[in-house]
Amino acid sequence: MSLDNIKGYCGKVLRVNLSKRKYVIEDLRKDLIEKFVGGRGFICKILFEELYRGVDPLGPDNKVIFATGPLTGLPIPGSGKCVVGCKSPESGGYCDGNFGGYFGPMLKFAGFDMLIIEGRSEKPVYIYVEDGKCEIFDAYDLWGLKTSECERILKERHGYECAVVTIGPAGENLVKYANIIHDFGRAGGRPGIGAVLGSKRVKAIVVKGSRDIPVHDLDRLIELLKDAINFLKNTQLYNTWTRQGTMITVLWSNENSCLPVHNFKEAYFEHAYKISGDVIEKFLKYRTRGCYSCPTPCGNICRFGKHVVEIDYEQVAMLGSNLGIDDILSIAYMIKLSDEYGIDSISLGNVIGLAMELYEKGIITKKDTEGIELRFGNAEAATRMIEMIAYRKGIGNILAEGVSKIAEYYGPEVSKIAMHCKGVEISAYDCHIAPGMALAYSTSPIGAHHKDAWFISIELKNPSMSIEERVSKLIWMQNIRGGIFECIGTCRLQWVEFGLDLEFYIKALKAATGREYSIEYLFEVADRIYNVIRCFWIREFGHWKREYDYPPERWFNEPLSRGPKAGSKIDREMFDKMLTYYYRMRGWDDNGIPKVETLKKLGLDDVIENLRSMGIKLE
Amino acid sequence: MPRIEIDVSKCVGCHLCELVCSIYHFGTVNISKSGIRVVVYFTANNLDIIVKCCKQCDKPQCARVCEYDALVYKNGIVKLIVDRCTGCGDCIKACPYGSIFKHPDIKFPIKCDLCNGDPKCVKICPTGAIRYVSG
Numbered sequence: 197m198s199l200d201n202i203k204g205y206c207g208k209v210l211r212v213n214l215s216k217r218k219y220v221i222e223d224l225r226k227d228l229i230e231k232f233v234g235g236r237g238f239i240c241k242i243l244f245e246e247l248y249r250g251v252d253p254l255g256p257d258n259k260v261i262f263a264t265g266p267l268t269g270l271p272i273p274g275s276g277k278c279v280v281g282c283k284s285p286e287s288g289g290y291c292d293g294n295f296g297g298y299f300g301p302m303l304k305f306a307g308f309d310m311l312i313i314e315g316r317s318e319k320p321v322y323i324y325v326e327d328g329k330c331e332i333f334d335a336y337d338l339w340g341l342k343t344s345e346c347e348r349i350l351k352e353r354h355g356y357e358c359a360v361v362t363i364g365p366a367g368e369n370l371v372k373y374a375n376i377i378h379d380f381g382r383a384g385g386r387p388g389i390g391a392v393l394g395s396k397r398v399k400a401i402v403v404k405g406s407r408d409i410p411v412h413d414l415d416r417l418i419e420l421l422k423d424a425i426n427f428l429k430n431t432q433l434y435n436t437w438t439r440q441g442t443m444i445t446v447l448w449s450n451e452n453s454c455l456p457v458h459n460f461k462e463a464y465f466e467h468a469y470k471i472s473g474d475v476i477e478k479f480l481k482y483r484t485r486g487c488y489s490c491p492t493p494c495g496n497i498c499r500f501g502k503h504v505v506e507i508d509y510e511q512v513a514m515l516g517s518n519l520g521i522d523d524i525l526s527i528a529y530m531i532k533l534s535d536e537y538g539i540d541s542i543s544l545g546n547v548i549g550l551a552m553e554l555y556e557k558g559i560i561t562k563k564d565t566e567g568i569e570l571r572f573g574n575a576e577a578a579t580r581m582i583e584m585i586a587y588r589k590g591i592g593n594i595l596a597e598g599v600s601k602i603a604e605y606y607g608p609e610v611s612k613i614a615m616h617c618k619g620v621e622i623s624a625y626d627c628h629i630a631p632g633m634a635l636a637y638s639t640s641p642i643g644a645h646h647k648d649a650w651f652i653s654i655e656l657k658n659p660s661m662s663i664e665e666r667v668s669k670l671i672w673m674q675n676i677r678g679g680i681f682e683c684i685g686t687c688r689l690q691w692v693e694f695g696l697d698l699e700f701y702i703k704a705l706k707a708a709t710g711r712e713y714s715i716e717y718l719f720e721v722a723d724r725i726y727n728v729i730r731c732f733w734i735r736e737f738g739h740w741k742r743e744y745d746y747p748p749e750r751w752f753n754e755p756l757s758r759g760p761k762a763g764s765k766i767d768r769e770m771f772d773k774m775l776t777y778y779y780r781m782r783g784w785d786d787n788g789i790p791k792v793e794t795l796k797k798l799g800l801d802d803v804i805e806n807l808r809s810m811g812i813k814l815e
Numbered sequence: 816m817p818r819i820e821i822d823v824s825k826c827v828g829c830h831l832c833e834l835v836c837s838i839y840h841f842g843t844v845n846i847s848k849s850g851i852r853v854v855v856y857f858t859a860n861n862l863d864i865i866v867k868c869c870k871q872c873d874k875p876q877c878a879r880v881c882e883y884d885a886l887v888y889k890n891g892i893v894k895l896i897v898d899r900c901t902g903c904g905d906c907i908k909a910c911p912y913g914s915i916f917k918h919p920d921i922k923f924p925i926k927c928d929l930c931n932g933d934p935k936c937v938k939i940c941p942t943g944a945i946r947y948v949s950g
Contacts, residue, residue, distance in 0.1 A: 270844055271834050298830065305845065348858060356854045357847070380857040406847040406918060414838060425941060438942075483862070484942075485855075486827040489834060491941035493827040502860045 199226045203412040204266035204708035205234075210308045210330055212323055214396055215256055215315030219330045224309050231799065233721050234265030236292055236682035238310060239281035240728045243290065244803065249735050249810060253285035253388070254370060254395035256316035262303065262361075262401075263310045265685020269301030269409050269488070271421045272704050273428065273696065274687025276301055276488030283736075284387035285395075286372040286543075286598045287619035287643045290732040293375065294647070295384030296487030296687060302359035305405025313398060322400040324354065327407055335399040340365060342536040343377040350402050361401045364538025366586040367394035371596040373543035373621070377535055381495075381506040382487070386540040387620045387643055412710030420704050424696060425491045431694045434492065438484055441494030442509035443473030449513065449625065452656050453761035454633075456518040456626045458572050459549035460615045460750060463626035464759025467522035471512050475524055480507070492690060500525055505532040510646075513624035514545025519552060520572035530579055537586035543598060546621035548581050550599050550614060551591070559606055564591045612749040617644035618733075627747060628756045629764045630655050632666045634747040635774050639670075641678065641729040644747075648678030650692065663770065667777045679722020724798045726782065727790050731803050735810060740788045745775055785815040816891030817929055817949050818871040819851070819937070825944035826864045828855045832936035832945060839935045840928075841921070848918050850927035851936050851945075866944075867914045868936075869893060869927035877906035877915060877926075885923075891950070897923050 205224055212219045232241050239261045251257045260282045267275050278300030281292030303311060307328040317332070320339040324331045338346050343364045350360050360378065367374035367390030374390030375383045393399075411417060428434060436444055449455035450468035457465045469475070480500055486493025496507045505528055515534070516527040534541040554560040555570040562569070568577045584592030594605055599621055603614035615622045620643025627634035636649035651670050655661070661669070676698070681688035684705065690696040698715060705713045734740045747766070755765040779786060783794030792814045795804050807814060836849035851868040875893045878886040885899035886906055900923040907915045907924055916925045927934075929947070937947045 271831075271838065301830075301846075305847065344857060356856065357852075379855070380862070406845070406920075408843040408845045408848075411844055414842060414844070418835070418838060422939075425939070429941065483824065484827050485862070486829040486941075488830050490827075490829045491831065493829060493941070495827070497862055504857070504860055504862050 199229060202229065202709050202711060203410040204270070204705075205229065206304050206307050206309050206409065208308050208328070209310040209312065210325060211312045211314065212330060212332070213315045214313065214317040214321065214332070214398065217317070217332055221328070231721065231724060233683040233718070234268070234309070234685055235263050235277070235279040235294070236281065236678075237721060237725050238263040238683075239279060239292055240290060240725055240732065242312070243281060243283065244728050244732050244806075247283055249738075251283060253283045253288065253392060256396070257314075258283050258392055258395075260313040260389060260392055260396070261310060262299070264300040264304055265683050266709050267701070267704055268685030269304040270411060270704075270708055271417050271489060272686055272708075273421070273424050273492065273690045274487065274490050275685060276490060277685055277687055278303065279682060280376065280385050280389055282389055282392045284620070284642070285370070285391050286388040289618060289643065289736055290729045291385070291387035291389065291620070291642045292682075293385035293387075293389060293642075294682060295376070295378055295382045296490075297359065297379035297382040298488035299359040299361055299378050299403060300685065301488050302403045302405050304409050305407055306403050307405065307407050311401070313393075313396065316395065317397040320397045320399050322350070322402060323398060324402045326404045338399045339368065343538050344380050344536060346400055347377075347380060350400055354402050354404060358402050358404045362538070363390040363393050363399060364536060364586070366537045366539040367391055368399075369586065369588050369596070370394055371539060371585060371588070372598045372601070373540045373547075374538050375540040377538050381535050383535065383540065386543060386645060390538045411708055413707045416707040417704065420700065420707060424690070424700060427696065428492050428690060428694050433694060437492060437494060437693060440473035440477050441484075441496050443476050443496060443507065443512065445509040446472045446512060453629050453756065453759050453764070454626045454652055456513055456545075456622075456624055458520055459518060459546070459553045459613065460622065460626050460748070461553070461754065462758050463628055463756055463761070465517040465522075468517065470522045471516045471524050471527060476507060480524065480528060487687065490687065492694065494689070498528055500528050503529065503532050505535065507531055510624045511541040514542050515548075515578070518545045518549045518624070519578050521575045521578065523575055526575035526579065530575070530582060533579065533582045537582065539582070539586060542623045543621040544582065544585070545624075546599050546615050547585070547595050547602065548578050550602060551581065551595055553613060554606065554610065559610065560591065566590050612753065615748045615750065617747055618744060620644050622748065625650075625652050627652075627751050627766065629761050631766045631771055631774065632661075632670055634751055634766055634771065635667070635778060636670055636674070638745050638747045639674070639778060641726060649673040650677070663773050663777055667774050667781060671778070671781055674726070675719050675722035679725050680718045683721065683725065720798065724800065727795060727798055727800060728803060730784070730788070730790055731795075731807055734789055734812060735807060738810070738812065742775060742787060745788055747771075789814060791815045816871060816873065817932065817947070819868050819927060819929065819934060820946045820948050821866045821868065822944050822946070823864050823866055825942045826853065826866055827942055828853055828864050829941065831939045831941065835935045835939045839930060840925075848921065848925060850916070850925050852916065867912060869914045870912060871929070876909040876911055880905045880909040892929060893926070895923065895926060895928065900924070
């Protein structure tokens with residue numbers, strides 16, 4: 197079937213210009229569908245084309261794009277995903293994030309595959325989208341509100357069926373790792389997308405849709421959905437997963453010495469049980485919540501005191517063990533605060549962890565912290581820091597810049613213990629024992645993040661893999677998670693955790709769109725996405741160096757001192773070999789710059805031309 | 816009497832029931848064309864999920880207000896006779912549970928018809944929150 201009557205997509209893009217307070221509706225470009233499929237694919241290509249080199253991430257010329265995929269909203273497990281991207285104010289490079297809930301489906305019900313936000317409003321506004329139309333409303337009354345209150349007010353105003361994305365006070369105050377919050381606790385956009393929206397003075401986006409999503413073969417889709425649900429529910433994991441979700445990972449990480457402790461200095465936490473999924477399940481959890489069209493819901497809704505909060509692994513590890521805190525109630529409260537202020541809890545755990553370490557080393561003093569004893573294990577101190585960061589009060593003003601800038605501020609010694617790749621903080625898997633996972637972080641296209649490759653799971657199962665095997669498996673995994681799942685519009689966890697076959701998604705794509713897809717085709721798209729994003733970074737920097745693809749020094753220099761894997765660290769020589777092999781397998785030169793033939797093979801001649809016109813040499 | 820029973824404490828808010836309802840009844844993917852609705856209410860201190868679906872009342876208010884006898888209570892089910900319906904919307908206003916819905920594309924009100932005794936939402940619900948009671 198030709199691209200002209202392809203289904204699965206709505207075929208329209210909403211482009212909102214805040215400076216002019218106007219919007220236009222464009223046709224979804226066929227070449228984007230053909231070459232980039234959806235989601236992250238659309239975002240990276242459009243940002244590469246439309247942003248100029250050196251654009252101020254917090255200026256009016258940066259653009260925030262929300263993009264869905266061809267399967268978003270359809271009866272397919274986990275089809276509630278939406279990807280959001282822009283140039284990051286934290287890393288200065290490309291960034292995106294995906295979030296569940298039902299914003300993506302609702303955008304398609306409103307008739308759009310994509311929402312592009314450009315320009316900057318003079319005054320606070322929110323964007324309202326309904327069935328092919330858009331309005332920009334004043335948001336004076338919402339500015340300053342915490343995320344849950346803002347979402348509640350907007351839903352009371354426009355109806356509870358609306359999907360709402362908001363930023364919190366952290367986004368308004370341009371905290372560099374402010375994120376967006378949807379559906380009371382679904383977060384996305386770690387490297388500062390909340391701050392970019394804040395700079396544009398967009399407090400929220402409200403979407404309401406009542407249109408049909410076009411589908412090629414609905415009967416077949418339903419058949420596939422039923423088979424998939426049947427398969428998922430009969431897996432061994434199903435029961436534990438729906439009871440504890442990602443929280444099952446706490447004890448697993450600890451047993452394997454990859455649970456971050458004390459700013460990633462250690463990876464074994466004596467009190468891990470106190471912050472485990474079992475404790476959450478027994479004492480705090482009162483119901484499970486799932487995203488749109490998800491038969492394997494993983495949201496742990498917990499109640500404590502007068503608060504309700506959704507808890508998952510990354511948050512508990514980063515704000516718990518990484519800060520040496522074992523009191524689950526304090527951790528839950530911190531998670532609640534980070535959601536309410538709209539701060540990414542992973543980066544937050546890194547920042548506070550680094551601040552605690554600097555305090556214990558005497559680099560930050562009581563005078564800086566306004567009398568707070570910022571030591572590891574002090575939950576009250578950590579809690580106070582969250583507020584200071586969100587409102588940039590006192591030392592919070594420096595901490596709000598992220599660990600890489602904090603390190604610049606306090607001097608070169610500190611950069612050895614600043615845990616980030618390309619300026620984005622490490623998520624909750626320590627890598628002293630996992631060189632492949634370290635490479636996954638350091639080559640992740642948005643800076644350190646686990647979404648592109650949760651490689652540690654493979655690595656721990658096969659510790660004796662050769663360098664070649666390790667790297668080729670990593671690239672395979674990046675291409676599936678960071679390539680395929682980021683653009684088709686579904687959650688990856690059914691594949692990752694339950695082993696739902698990739699063939700399933702091929703069949704679903706065919707039923708949804710009417711076009712033939714193959715694994716090879718999708719891998720090529722993934723490759724294309726990785727190359728475009730890499731070129732985005734190179735264009736921003738004007739050059740590239742191997743050291744930009746290195747993980748934090750700590751993992752090379754300071755072996756673990758506790759736990760069953762005491763003494764472990766990453767061998768630098770081995771890592772360097774892996775990196776060289778990684779570049780080779782990706783078709784990049786020894787400095788990590790894509791070769792001309794690689795880009796040509798992927799049909800990216802326009803990208804070659806663009807880089808050359810900037811004076812960037814390609815091999 | 817046959818009806819749908821919902822245990823909201825088990826509902827995870829995945830909207831799969833709405834999805835299959837719209838597919839079965841209108842042959843389209845559109846959760847706003849569904850006879851069952853999941854609404855998530857969330858405040859700083861609470862999360863509530865409410866599921867709205869026709870309870871097949873034995874003294875149905877919707878049928879009482881319908882001037883055209885388009886809604887009839889028969890064999891324990893409140894049945895909509897589409898031919899008689901003018902789409903005035905009185906039934907939607909009358910339903911004390913807010914379980915009859917309208918959609919701009921569809922002339923008549925949308926309500927649960929129990930899928931001729933084989934409700935699709937019950938089958939798809941991943942947590943067993945929706946139950947069919949046959950009599």
